[in-house]
Amino acid sequence: MAGVKDYMNSSVGANREKIEYHVEQILKLIGEDTEREGLLETPARVTRMYEEIFAGYEVNPRDVLGVTFDENHEELVIVKDIVYYSQCEHHMAPFFGKVHIGYVPSGQIVGLSKLARLVEAVTRRLQVQERITSQIADILEDALKPNGVMVVVEGEHLCMCARGVKKPGSKTVTSATRGTFRDNAASRAEFLSLVKG
Numbered sequence: 001m002a003g004v005k006d007y008m009n010s011s012v013g014a015n016r017e018k019i020e021y022h023v024e025q026i027l028k029l030i031g032e033d034t035e036r037e038g039l040l041e042t043p044a045r046v047t048r049m050y051e052e053i054f055a056g057y058e059v060n061p062r063d064v065l066g067v068t069f070d071e072n073h074e075e076l077v078i079v080k081d082i083v084y085y086s087q088c089e090h091h092m093a094p095f096f097g098k099v100h101i102g103y104v105p106s107g108q109i110v111g112l113s114k115l116a117r118l119v120e121a122v123t124r125r126l127q128v129q130e131r132i133t134s135q136i137a138d139i140l141e142d143a144l145k146p147n148g149v150m151v152v153v154e155g156e157h158l159c160m161c162a163r164g165v166k167k168p169g170s171k172t173v174t175s176a177t178r179g180t181f182r183d184n185a186a187s188r189a190e191f192l193s194l195v196k197g
Contacts (some may be wrong), residue, residue: 006029010058015019019047056124061135063116063142064117068108069073076187078102079115080195088159089126098169099132103166104147104180105138129155131158131173137176150164 012019012037016082020043027034044071049131087094092129122135137151154173180187 010051010055012047012054016047017191019050020044023047052124053085054125056121059121060119061121062139062143064121065114065139065192068110068144070107071105071108071109072107074107076102076104076190076194077109078191078194079112082116082119084119084123084132084153086123086125086129086132086155087129088157091159091163092126093159093162094115095129095155096142097153099154100152100191100195101136101140101150102181102195103144103149104187106145106147107132108144110144116145124166129153129157130174132175133176137178138186141178146179148184148187149151149176150188151176151180152192152195171174 004059007026023043023046024034029094032039033044045157060118078101082096082099082101083096084099085096087093099117101119118136118139122132122139133151136150136153139153140146152173155172155174157172160170177188181191
């Protein structure tokens with residue numbers, strides 16, 4: 001995943017000087033003195049931060065799942081509390097929270113760490129929480145052809161907490177269901193009870 005590699009070859013890295021220039025211009029436009037000590041390195045720091053928080057653009061999320069394994073397991077698999085950080089595409093403000101993923105295999109499983117890598121690839125870009133939720137479910141459904149997939153995403157959005165309505169502590173919860181989770185209330189209830197437990 002791009003999150004752990006050298007970012008010099010990333011889109012941000014390739015445009016480093018341009019991004020630093022524009023960050024400096026924004027600082028000037030909001031009334032800051034870009035020559036004061038605390039801001040001298042800010043354009044470079046912001047650019048390095050962008051390389052990390054937008055690393056998802058360097059990865060095809062479908063590719064991070066890699067190899068799947070034949071396994072005669074047809075019971076629920078859950079990886080919960082996968083922490084993520086993303087950026088709201090409407091205000092470029094951070095939002096963050098946890099992703100809970102469950103699937104019922106139909107002969108194919110994937111390495112558990114790959115689910116966390118999938119979350120990273122989808123969230124480290126400009127996003128909306130609703131799209132994150134459906135993209136993860138769709139990619140898993142396409143790659144694994146499972147009997148069912150359910151994804152629940154919890155998020156705290158700074159564009160809602162620190163500006164606008166200013167409601168810190170409020171959380172947004174979104175879900176996506178595919179296959180048996182869409183058709184069977186008991187399957188959804190089992191997933192939710194295990195995630196909450």
